[in-house]
Amino acid sequence: MTGSFVRLPVWRSIQPYLVALACAFHAWMAASISDELGPTYDEPAHLTAGYAYWRHGDFRFQPENGNLPQRLAALPLLTQNVQFPAPPPADAVADVSAAASQFLFKSGNDPESLLAASRWMIALLSALLCALVYAWSRSLWGDAGGWLALGLAVFSPTLLAHGGLVTSDTAAATGFAAALLAWWRVCHRVTVGRVVLAGLAAGALALAKYSAALFAPMALLLLLVRLARKTPLPVACGRWRHRWAGISRVGPLTAAGVVAAVIAIGLIWFAYGFRYSASPHAEVPARFLIPWDTVMMEGPPAPIPLLADGTSAMPETVNREPGVVQRFVSLARAYHLLPEAYLYGLATVDRYSRARLAYFAGEYRSTGWPEFFPTAFLLKTTLPALALMLGGLLALGTGAGRGRRLYRATPLIALLVVYWTFSILSHLNIGHRHLMPVYPASFIVAGAMARWMAQRRIVASLTWLLVGVHLGASWSIRPYYLAYFNPLAGGPEMAHRLFVDSSLDWGQDLPSLKRWLDQHAGGEAVYLSYFGTDEPQRLGINAVRFGDTYFDAPRAVPAPVGPGIYCISATMLRRVYTHVRGPWSPAYEAAYQRLDAWVRSLGSLTPGGMPTDQHGNPLSREEVRGRLLDYEHLQFGRLCHYLEQRAPDARAGYSILIYRLNAAEFTLALNGLGQALAQDTE
Secondary structure (H helix, E strand, O other): OOOOHHHOHHHHHHHHHHHHHHHHHHHHHHHOOHHHOOOOOOHHHHHHHHHHHHHHOOOOOOHHHOHHHHHHHHHHHHHOOOOOOOOOOOOOEOOHHHHHHHHHHHOOOOHHHHHHHHHHHHHHHHHHHHHHHHHHHHHHHHHHHHHHHHHHHHOOHHHHHHOOOOOOHHHHHHHHHHHHHHHHHHOOOEOHHHHHHHHHHHHHHHHHOHHHHHHHHHHHHHHHHHHHOOOOEEEEEOOEEEEEOHHHHHHHHHHHHHHHHHHHHHHHHHHOOOOOOOOOOOOOOOEOOOOHHHHOOOOOOOOOOEOOOOOEOOOOOOOOOOOHHHHHHHHHHHHOOOOHHHHHHHHHHHHHHOOOOEEEOOEEEOOOOOOHHHHHHHHHOOHHHHHHHHHHHHHHHOOOOHHHHHHHOHHHHHHHHHHHHHHHHOOOOOOHHHHOOHHHHHHHHHHHHHHHHOOOHHHHHHHHHHHHHHHHHHHHHOOOHHHOOOHHHOOOOOHHHOOOHHHOOOOOOHHHHHHHHHHHOOOOOEEEEOOOOOOHHHHOOOOEEOOOOOOOOOOOOOOOOOOEEEEEEHHHHOOOOOOOOOOOOHHHHHHHHHHHHHHHHHOOOOOOOOOEOOOOOEOOHHHHHHHHHHHHHHHHHHHHHHHOOOOOOEEEOOOEEEEEEOHHHHHHHHHHHHHHHHHHHO
16 A cells, blocks of 8 residues: 555545445454354343334333444344333333343244344444544555554454444444544534534444543543644634634633533433433333442442352452442432433443452452453454554654654544553453453554555565454454454463453353254253353253353252263353352362252151251251252352363353263262362362
């Protein structure tokens, strides 16, 4: 893209079509693999909520996850003959998980067809994001910079992974880029069209994800940088024109910001049908799955559960005091400043972002790690893209003219600085996907390499070579984009030692497991510990569920287990959502031995006999189930400790690890290994 070729008239004429083709190819890559992937953890709820919004105007369903992407994903379903569960009564709670299970898997609908159509809508939004990356980069760095940024975006495993899923992450990334660019344009020329566009972009961002709150400090930074620059501010309204200079520029820019904010708020009200009540039955107070007093932190905190060894499941100190978000929501509820569902979603996100159990590199925390997101970015971005981002930063900030380049890149810098600061300090460390908004800005920054490409042919050649390697790395992981990890992490095969949940394992690989079992299981017993919201039975996976009671409830415990094929989601192998976390310890072993003896004693009960504790006191039904649940989790924890010492026999995708255990291995895992370990560690 360097030299005289880019100045040829024929190139100029076909370039827009080539860009459109590249963006369309991105959408195809993201959406065409839908048949290979089952529903990821959040998709059923997102799709169900979006359809409920369109058909029933019922905003009680999952308002914390973005009205806009949910509506967008559900849009194709409006033209299909789908069966939807009856809306909950006016005085009932809207349980989106139960409704999603009924909608996708039990109403006679074809879940693959519903998801495929909805995923295409998000893929088209991702294509639009790629086009925005190209246009912005080209405006800063020329044709070469535009194509460089576009190449990185089109083949980004991260953008492809989430551009093909019915979630809010792609919408948030697009919203941040569009809103910042629109506001930056207003800061340099105030017109009616630019102000309206800025308001619509900000409103769309606010409807995409509640991290939109970070737009406020970013926009303020842009305003301050613009005011520090002495150039006049042109203002046009119809035929009226004026150029404002000095401190007087504050007036029109403030007015423009207020008008844009009003437009954004108006768009929010529009998305909720200009109705305050979250329920379509406005005469009855809306009931949410989690009560208002819980998300507003008005009552006593819920008791913290215990692990199977009696220790706290959440040892960290967490701030549960109402803060600025709760004060704002209280005021807004009192005066109906924003729709009820929007306010509820905001309070819910703040409440549950203060502490959320997560796994990282062998540790478990509820308040996160400062190094979580930097490490995830380093390991889940292709090495060529990282090299080009670094080169772009150097090209941006060094050499003659760097002041002008830095000024023009102010929105990108503001986004990266504010978003990275927030991410590093965040307590919500459940997935690399929360970094999505930094990727478009990083690709555009990488486009600054065009400055050096124009000066040295060898730099241009090396740059395009790196883009080619980036393309190859992306294509090699297809269709498992979500599981991409670069060689620094040991690739996706070793990634579960560092990351799980939506960084690797989001419940997407049941179709791959079904294909593997059909080819290799024969008549062997199959045991499954699955992290996700898909339903194995609908795919014909006949397995005993084990250790995953949080995702397969209610069912009888403990699960009847024995030798056979064990299929374990990476998140479950790391025991994030069980009563047994971390290494197998003497405390766990002691608890297991006590419960094992107690479980065996149940077999000697006479018909109608009442189970008792070790002191002979009768146990309630709930107490019995709690003990049996702990026993299953201890069995599962013991088994996982054994399996962690060996490589899996196979994988379904990269998120489900498959182990074959014969009778001797099974006995060693559940009877021999734990006792030996306990003796060794005493």
